[in-house]
Amino acid sequence: MSHDKVTFYLQTADRTRKAQITLPRAMYVSDIIKASSGRWFLSRNMDYTVCNLTRNLQLLAGDSLSEDKVRNGDTLMLQPLALHGAL
Secondary structure (H helix, E strand, O other): OOOOEEEEEEEEOOOOOEEEEEEEOOOEHHHHHHHHHHHOOOOOOOOEEEEEOOOOEEEOOOOEOOOOOOOOOOEEEEEEOOOOOOO
């Protein structure tokens, strides 16, 4: 396995969709959100966040898939961002 790529699992919060993905470490979390939203036909009227369930980390949109954020075999969850109190 190359050190410039990482293989992980990505799933939706309701666990209805799950995929094993291998991506370059230089990729950003925002790219994963955009690609997953389109491929899995998720609501475009909602913002999403990504959580690394294996390591109990919240990943920011501007984070890359660096070794300190995502490791091979980790499970990431794509979660809708709740805007409490929004009208």
